[in-house]
Amino acid sequence: MGWSLIRLWALLVYLFMFLPVAVVVLLSFNASQFGAFPMTGLSVRWFVELAQNEAILRAFRTSILLGTLTAGISTTLGVLASLALVRYRVPGSNLISTFLIAPILVPEVVLAVALLLFLNFMSINKSFTLLLFGHVIFTLPFVVLVVQARLVSIKRDIEEAAMSLGASPRQTFFEITLPLMLPAVLAGALFAFTISFDDITGTLFWKPGGVETVPTQIFAMLRNSISPEINALGTVMIVLTVGLPLLGAAIARQLARNRGG
Amino acid sequence: MSVERREARQPWILLSPALTAVTLLLFVPLLFILVYSFWLRTATGADQVGFFFDNWQEALTDRFYRDILLNTLKIAAITTIVCALMGYPAAYFIARSRGNKAILLLLLMLPFWISYIIRTMSWINILGVSGALNSILLSLGIIHQPLQMLYNETTVILGLVHFLLPFMILNVFVSLEGIDVTLEDAAHSLGATRWQSFLEVTLPLSLPGLAAGGLLCFVLGAGTYITPLVLGGPRDAMFANLVFEAVITQLNWPLGSALSLMLLAVLGTLVLIYNRYLGMAQLMKGLG
Numbered sequence: 001m002g003w004s005l006i007r008l009w010a011l012l013v014y015l016f017m018f019l020p021v022a023v024v025v026l027l028s029f030n031a032s033q034f035g036a037f038p039m040t041g042l043s044v045r046w047f048v049e050l051a052q053n054e055a056i057l058r059a060f061r062t063s064i065l066l067g068t069l070t071a072g073i074s075t076t077l078g079v080l081a082s083l084a085l086v087r088y089r090v091p092g093s094n095l096i097s098t099f100l101i102a103p104i105l106v107p108e109v110v111l112a113v114a115l116l117l118f119l120n121f122m123s124i125n126k127s128f129t130l131l132l133f134g135h136v137i138f139t140l141p142f143v144v145l146v147v148q149a150r151l152v153s154i155k156r157d158i159e160e161a162a163m164s165l166g167a168s169p170r171q172t173f174f175e176i177t178l179p180l181m182l183p184a185v186l187a188g189a190l191f192a193f194t195i196s197f198d199d200i201t202g203t204l205f206w207k208p209g210g211v212e213t214v215p216t217q218i219f220a221m222l223r224n225s226i227s228p229e230i231n232a233l234g235t236v237m238i239v240l241t242v243g244l245p246l247l248g249a250a251i252a253r254q255l256a257r258n259r260g261g
Numbered sequence: 262m263s264v265e266r267r268e269a270r271q272p273w274i275l276l277s278p279a280l281t282a283v284t285l286l287l288f289v290p291l292l293f294i295l296v297y298s299f300w301l302r303t304a305t306g307a308d309q310v311g312f313f314f315d316n317w318q319e320a321l322t323d324r325f326y327r328d329i330l331l332n333t334l335k336i337a338a339i340t341t342i343v344c345a346l347m348g349y350p351a352a353y354f355i356a357r358s359r360g361n362k363a364i365l366l367l368l369l370m371l372p373f374w375i376s377y378i379i380r381t382m383s384w385i386n387i388l389g390v391s392g393a394l395n396s397i398l399l400s401l402g403i404i405h406q407p408l409q410m411l412y413n414e415t416t417v418i419l420g421l422v423h424f425l426l427p428f429m430i431l432n433v434f435v436s437l438e439g440i441d442v443t444l445e446d447a448a449h450s451l452g453a454t455r456w457q458s459f460l461e462v463t464l465p466l467s468l469p470g471l472a473a474g475g476l477l478c479f480v481l482g483a484g485t486y487i488t489p490l491v492l493g494g495p496r497d498a499m500f501a502n503l504v505f506e507a508v509i510t511q512l513n514w515p516l517g518s519a520l521s522l523m524l525l526a527v528l529g530t531l532v533l534i535y536n537r538y539l540g541m542a543q544l545m546k547g548l549g
Contacts, residue, residue: 010354013347017372017426020383023393027386037396077279084275098541100279103287107484107528109501111287113521117297117514118290137286140279198376200487205509215378222382222491231386234379241374 021238028231046232056233059217063197066128066213070135071193077136078143078192079185086151097148101141111138112205126208134206135199139192146191150184183252190248194241291525298518308515316519326503326520330527333500336414337483340421344478345471347422348429352470355430356437366434372427381420381491388416412494420492421482428481429474436470437463469539476535480528500524 031041050056081100085093103111115134116126124130158180162172200215207216214237221230298316301309320326355365372380387393388410395407410416440463448458486501493499498506504524508517 006350006354010351013351013426013430014368016347016423018368020387020423021372021375021380023386024379024383037391037393038400077282080275081279084272088272088275090272090276096276096280100283102283105529105532106287106291107480107501107524109484109486109504110291110521110525113504113508113517114290114294115286116508117518118293121293121297133286137282140282144279194374198378200378201485204487204505215376218376218378218382219487219491222385230382234376234383237376237379241376242371245374 024231024234025238027228028235030228030231032228046228047236049229050232050236053229055212056214056217056229059212059214062211063213063215066131066135067193067196069132070139070196071189073132074136074139074143074192075147075185075189078140078188079147079181082144082147082151086148087156097144100144103137104141108138108201109205112202115202116205126206128208128211130208131203131206131211134202135196138199138202139195142191142195143188147184147188150187151181154180183255186248186252190245194245197241294518294521297515298522300515302513302515306512316516319516320519320523326500326523329498329503330500330523333483334527336418336421336499337479340418340425340482341475341478343418343422344426344429345475348426348474349433349471352430352433352437356434357442369427369430369434377424378487378491380423381488384416384420384423384492385411411492412497414493414497417489417493417497417499420488421485424485424488425478425482428477432474432477433467433470436467436473440466472535472539476531480531483528484524 027037027039028046029042029044030039031043031045032039084090085097090096098105112134115137116130119130119133120126124133154177159172159176162176163169167175197213198215199213200219203213203216204219207213212220214233218230218233218237221227221233297308299312299314301311301313301315303309355362355369358365385392389395390407390409390411394410395404398404399407444462444466445458448462449455453461483499484501486499486505489497489499489502500520501524504517504520507513507520
């Protein structure tokens with residue numbers, strides 16, 4: 001079979017992946033009244049309207065707060081657990097790993113229902129707290145997977161060298177292990193933040209009435225009709241969720257290079 | 262306490278917050294809805310505690326639920342097959358290309374970071390009545406009235422494929438990368454044609470990746486309710502939509518519990534079968 005045929009196929013698959021997204025970005029600069037073709041000219045008016053839309057700004061604040069708290073908590077839990085699994089000989093560590101990633105093996109809808117009903121039974125109603133609990137448990141497996149994969153590559157020798165030169169375990173951790181782990185920790189936190197920021201499946205179950213995150217706000221706006229404002233919001237989301245990880249990766253590489261050089 | 266004892270306790274101290282969180286926020290809630298599914302929601306809206314089979318009887322024998330469950334599995338299966346057909350050659354291209362493999366991979370990872378709801382709704386811009394496709398066809402004079410292409414089962418599958426394809430490509434890519442390229446050359450030098458060496462060497466060796474990608478596509482596809490709400494019509498509800506309806510709209514939580522557990526049982530069985538034959542390690546490779 002021809003290699004050129006495979007290349008053409010791959011090109012078409014990439015087009016399929018990116019064309020619809022590119023159209024969202026294109027239409028967000030549409031000057032026309034309606035969020036659709038034909039385009040009548042280029043304009044940034046929809047971004048201006050976006051910046052003045054109180055509901056959307058509120059959704060952004062909610063999403064950023066939720067994402068930041070989620071990232072903080074689930075990265076802390078995930079890093080501690082990963083350290084235990086990578087650094088110690090724990091009996092049944094395979095079982096523990098599977099246990100820790102169970103939240104993504106269960107369909108998210110089921111997780112959402114179970115958590116909602118159980119916490120409601122425990123008198124925790126639909127609230128920001130419930131959202132936070134949900135996002136933490138849902139992002140934890142990703143943090144564990146990412147951090148564990150990177151921790152494996154940090155050699156124990158360096159720590160042992162530090163200890164043999166007289167550093168205490170505490171000193172070793174804060175001056176050797178933690179700085180070496182920093183890229184892994186940042187990657188985990190970034191991952192957790194992005195997943196939380198994007199989530200809609202669980203969020204629709206857990207959010208109290210009147211509270212919207214950015215994805216649920218977009219979803220609510222879709223109920224009416226697709227307006228250019230949604231496309232503009234989509235463009236902002238794409239820039240944020242694609243830009244942040246790329247920025248994070250660049251920073252991590254820079255950190256690694258500084259340490260290496 | 263001796264040093265060894267303390268040393269042995271340390272990992273458990275590090276693990277305990279995460280283990281506690283998963284226990285209290287996943288496993289206890291799952292056990293709770295199992296109990297809850299035997300309670301009854303009375304007409305007044307209060308729960309009647311007890312051991313009733315009514316919800317399970319309704320969920321398991323009502324034709325309505327069974328048809329939607331079967332339809333959900335059908336949609337997930339078609340989505341998985343389309344993902345495999347589209348994704349395998351693309352993954353093969355990335356794995357065997359001599360050029361910018363890093364860039365190709367990065368491009369592939371990008372959709373993971375682009376919001377699911379944005380990617381889903383982006384198809385409205387393409388296929389909608391005043392979308393890109395209709396306006397192109399209109400301006401070319403091929404049609405004179407905009408076509409109604411959205412809000413049917415095909416667009417639901419399209420949306421799911423668009424969402425899940427990167428999972429398939431990534432998993433196949435990971436397993437193709439692990440295959441020694443010289444194996445194909447060896448088959449070739451022993452007289453196999455390129456097509457034969459692919460069919461008899463490369464394809465079988467990459468099956469674990471294909472299976473991992475397939476499992477992810479199927480389970481994630483069968484558990485969705487957002488895509489049918491955005492891209493489907495009124496009759497394209499999937500099983501997760503029924504769960505959402507029961508829990509959020511009708512507030513019949515015991516029935517919602519039974520329906521959730523039904524979905525978990527069906528999809529969980531697939532995960533267990535997969536685990537039995539291929540193990541979770543393959544799945545982690547593609548995720549991590």
